[in-house]
Amino acid sequence: QKEVEQDPGPLSVPEGAIVSLNCTYSNSAFQYFMWYRQYSRKGPELLMYTYSSGNKEDGRFTAQVDKSSKYISLFIRDSQPSDSATYLCAMRQRGYSGGGADGLTFGKGTHLIIQP
Amino acid sequence: AAGVIQSPRHLIKEKRETATLKCYPIPRHDTVYWYQQGPGQDPQFLISFYEKMQSDKGSIPDRFSAQQFSDYHSELNMSSLELGDSALYFCASSLVAGGRETQYFGPGTRLLVL
Numbered sequence: 542q543k544e545v546e547q548d549p550g551p552l553s554v555p556e557g558a559i560v561s562l563n564c565t566y567s568n569s570a571f572q573y574f575m576w577y578r579q580y581s582r583k584g585p586e587l588l589m590y591t592y593s594s595g596n597k598e599d600g601r602f603t604a605q606v607d608k609s610s611k612y613i614s615l616f617i618r619d620s621q622p623s624d625s626a627t628y629l630c631a632m633r634q635r636g637y638s639g640g641g642a643d644g645l646t647f648g649k650g651t652h653l654i655i656q657p
Numbered sequence: 658a659a660g661v662i663q664s665p666r667h668l669i670k671e672k673r674e675t676a677t678l679k680c681y682p683i684p685r686h687d688t689v690y691w692y693q694q695g696p697g698q699d700p701q702f703l704i705s706f707y708e709k710m711q712s713d714k715g716s717i718p719d720r721f722s723a724q725q726f727s728d729y730h731s732e733l734n735m736s737s738l739e740l741g742d743s744a745l746y747f748c749a750s751s752l753v754a755g756g757r758e759t760q761y762f763g764p765g766t767r768l769l770v771l
Binding site: 545547549577582583584585586587590629643644645646647648649650 | 661690692697698699700701702703704705712713715747749759760761762763764765767
């Protein structure tokens with residue numbers, strides 16, 4: 542079993558819909574949670590970074606972390622065709638300690654398609 | 658704004674050959690990470706460096722080695738290449754800002770082993 546599980550999709554929704562993307566994880570040592578967006582043949586781009594359980598909002602994006610359930614979510618409001626991409630959740634155990642930090646553990650990514 | 662630079666962008670090699678991938682971090686970033694992303698797969702962490710010293714090690718094969726130089730650029734050396742090494746190799750660099758560390762990814766080097 543992978544440490545991080547994410548449904549690869551594809552997930553297809555109409556423009557303007559609210560999108561919900563999710564990941565579950567098994568390692569309770571993970572403390573830092575991120576969502577990345579990756580367009581085809583491009584590097585991942587950081588969207589959201591969260592540490593504690595709860596919600597964090599940034600524009601049309603809301604990240605939600607539930608450490609007790611080992612479950613994280615990303616919500617996209619008013620989805621646009623330009624949001625069509627692969628969305629990767631990522632997490633790590635340690636933060637930056639001034640001596641470098643550990644690598645990220647990614648989910649497989651969910652391929653999202655926003656239909657115009 | 659300057660981004661992470663990786664070279665080459667594309668590389669074709671044959672089995673048992675060697676390859677060297679280069680990464681130039683964003684200026685003033687002190688930490689570099691290497692990831693391998695196979696077709697349809699999630700990025701797998703290989704290795705990281707902080708201030709030219711190895712910081713963390715992931716699933717990097719023994720056939721691979723890496724280092725960070727005095728100008729903070731990093732090179733990933735891959736020997737005895739196998740077909741399964743065909744993948745997209747990302748480099749990320751990081752900076753601590755506001756008490757958190759953000760990894761910025763480069764565009765990747767696409768390696769094809771024939």
